[in-house]
Amino acid sequence: MKSVKLYPKVAFDLFYEQFKWAIWFFSFLIAGHIIGMIIVARNDTSIQQFFVFSSQSVAIFMLVCGIIAAYAFMGYYVQHGITRKDLYVGTVISTLALALAVTLVPLAVNVIEHLISNLAALPIDTDAAPLYDPASGWFSAAGIFFLNAFTYHLIGWLIGVGYYRFGWVIGFGFVGIAIAALSLNGYFWGDGGLSSVIPWVPEIPADASPFLALAGSLLLIAVLLVSTRMLTKRISIKM
Amino acid sequence: MSKVFDSSKPIFMQVRELIEDQIVNDQLKEGDQAPSTNQLVSFYKINHATVSKGINQLVEEGILFKRRGIGMFVAEGAKETLMGQRKEAFVDNYVKSLMQEANKLGITQSEVIELIKNTKGSEF
Amino acid sequence: MAAKINLNDVTLRFGKFEALKDISLTLEAGKIHGLIGRNGAGKTTLLSLLAAFREPTQGHVEIDGEAVFENPEKMQQVGFIYEKNYADEYQKIPAMLEFPESYRPNYDKAYADYLLKRFNLPLDKPIYKLSKGMQSALNVVIGLASRTPITIFDEAYIGMDAPAREIFYQEILADQAKHPRTFILSTHLVSEMDYLFDNVVIIDHGRLLMNEDYETISAQGASITGAADQVDAFVSGMKLLNEQKLGGTKSVMVYGTLSEQRQLAARQQGLEIGPVSLQDLFIHLTEEAR
Numbered sequence: 313m314k315s316v317k318l319y320p321k322v323a324f325d326l327f328y329e330q331f332k333w334a335i336w337f338f339s340f341l342i343a344g345h346i347i348g349m350i351i352v353a354r355n356d357t358s359i360q361q362f363f364v365f366s367s368q369s370v371a372i373f374m375l376v377c378g379i380i381a382a383y384a385f386m387g388y389y390v391q392h393g394i395t396r397k398d399l400y401v402g403t404v405i406s407t408l409a410l411a412l413a414v415t416l417v418p419l420a421v422n423v424i425e426h427l428i429s430n431l432a433a434l435p436i437d438t439d440a441a442p443l444y445d446p447a448s449g450w451f452s453a454a455g456i457f458f459l460n461a462f463t464y465h466l467i468g469w470l471i472g473v474g475y476y477r478f479g480w481v482i483g484f485g486f487v488g489i490a491i492a493a494l495s496l497n498g499y500f501w502g503d504g505g506l507s508s509v510i511p512w513v514p515e516i517p518a519d520a521s522p523f524l525a526l527a528g529s530l531l532l533i534a535v536l537l538v539s540t541r542m543l544t545k546r547i548s549i550k551m
Numbered sequence: 552m553s554k555v556f557d558s559s560k561p562i563f564m565q566v567r568e569l570i571e572d573q574i575v576n577d578q579l580k581e582g583d584q585a586p587s588t589n590q591l592v593s594f595y596k597i598n599h600a601t602v603s604k605g606i607n608q609l610v611e612e613g614i615l616f617k618r619r620g621i622g623m624f625v626a627e628g629a630k631e632t633l634m635g636q637r638k639e640a641f642v643d644n645y646v647k648s649l650m651q652e653a654n655k656l657g658i659t660q661s662e663v664i665e666l667i668k669n670t671k672g673s674e675f
Numbered sequence: 676m677a678a679k680i681n682l683n684d685v686t687l688r689f690g691k692f693e694a695l696k697d698i699s700l701t702l703e704a705g706k707i708h709g710l711i712g713r714n715g716a717g718k719t720t721l722l723s724l725l726a727a728f729r730e731p732t733q734g735h736v737e738i739d740g741e742a743v744f745e746n747p748e749k750m751q752q753v754g755f756i757y758e759k760n761y762a763d764e765y766q767k768i769p770a771m772l773e774f775p776e777s778y779r780p781n782y783d784k785a786y787a788d789y790l791l792k793r794f795n796l797p798l799d800k801p802i803y804k805l806s807k808g809m810q811s812a813l814n815v816v817i818g819l820a821s822r823t824p825i826t827i828f829d830e831a832y833i834g835m836d837a838p839a840r841e842i843f844y845q846e847i848l849a850d851q852a853k854h855p856r857t858f859i860l861s862t863h864l865v866s867e868m869d870y871l872f873d874n875v876v877i878i879d880h881g882r883l884l885m886n887e888d889y890e891t892i893s894a895q896g897a898s899i900t901g902a903a904d905q906v907d908a909f910v911s912g913m914k915l916l917n918e919q920k921l922g923g924t925k926s927v928m929v930y931g932t933l934s935e936q937r938q939l940a941a942r943q944q945g946l947e948i949g950p951v952s953l954q955d956l957f958i959h960l961t962e963e964a965r
Contacts, residue, residue, distance in 0.1 A: 317747075318747065318751075318778075319939075321777070321778075325777075388774075390727070390728065390750075391726075391728075392757065392774060392778045392779070393745050393752070393753060393754070393778065393823070394747075394750070394778065395727075395745045395746070395749040395750055395752040396745060397745060397747075444717070512718060523685060546730060546744075546745075548728060548729040548730075549723070549728040549729065551719070551723065551728065551756060561950070562950065565714075571934075587852075589848055589849070589852045589862060592871075593845050593849070594842075595850045596870045597870055598870045598871075598872065598889050599707075599870075599873055599889070600868065600873065600888065600889045600890040600893075601889075601893075602891075604890075624895075661801055
């Protein structure tokens, strides 16, 4: 039997499965945004544009996807004769693709909303939110959105793997690590979040040094990738 | 283990007798394909090793022959050979035990002959 | 397509508990191996090593001479079928089968469809709604249709009724004749399945007790029936597995091989000699080790 590299196939299947979840998720989110627009229109106020509106929810969605991915796919793939390595590489590639997809969908919806608002007045707040400031360029806004989505999925994955491997008690420690990682991520991107969680950390706005933010974020991603690989490299499969 | 077989004799002997019986009473004619080992295993729930042992004996004795990739067939003259063997064994298997039992019960030789004559199905 | 399995001094510990102790064995390619052992003997643990679900603490697990753990080629060759929890499986059977179809190189869809029909499995119901027996039959279909060179059924019959188990056994034999592979059937239904085995592996308390072909194992014991005093005289000095008495007649099971001469001697004394079932041997061997 010729040994075939399986990770591209694994990557495609994992992406396809999670993209199906993402379609459901965006359907609800778009419905939510439309309902939101109807409500704010009555009160004569406005709502954030979809790209900004969805950012928090997308991050949470990716976190949950990551947790489920560890649980649902780890045993299943190895049972069918796929190595942990192929599964790992496949997961990383599929997560990159998924992060890209969940960045592009809100962008597309946002563009559509803008096109509609040119024809009819929509109660959308075009004032930029500080975190994803489209004013500083759509490309960088999308880039930050993408990195954020990717990081959240990796953190979810780490929690899932922690629980899978060590059970509930030690798994709970992984939630702690995850919160630290999330805060760190927020910290790099000038989210007030970290300072509100840990008061003694000084608040540094990201726009003060975008390069530092990017470097920190990439470093965090690297640490997450290495830890997950170490944890799954020789992991025992539950039956 | 299937109820067709009992523990009085090794099972592989009983397997070969089963095939022999089918040849003797013309269920399997010369040149016919005999049931395969796998069929016998599946049908009688007898282990492969046991069935093979029985079948191999028949092959060695020229009752069955193998055709590569096709299966087992009944050899030419198989029935005749078997009938000959069984006639030889008839005295050992049946007559001796008949007389042993008759001795125990005090039945004389002539009485035995008389009994045989009077037994239904003995006239032919 | 079949593959050979080698275990060299395999030990597996969970903390202080030794689940497997120093197991060395070879399972030949293309045969049906019966793995028997009492509950908790380590059957499933042993099989999970073959499927690369975990690594041994010590020793080597090899397929055709190569370590199996994280070996992409070897892992693809092993199909490990065991009782799964389908409580959350909302998929239907056809969707479920897409996965092995896409990841198992030898998967035969026509054969899978045929098996689904034979087991009478409903294709339009979510799997969690199927009975335990039907879920097990589905596992069996996956295991057989994947045609993995090493196919392991770990008590795969759980919940299946007698007719379904019968189909399972028939299909193993039928497919083995057409597409030989290495089967490992772990079971405690010894008397029901022993006719399938070419080779028998018995483990107890994580140790290997025996790994012999069926003929050798079944020649390791005999039953001797006849007049009580004659039987007693004949078997004196032999290891008795079991004895039963009915009036003056006694039936004794002994462990150990009987030479041709001894057999002849027994027959001349009017003693009947018969085989001992694998089940009886298994019960004896695992009791003795306790």
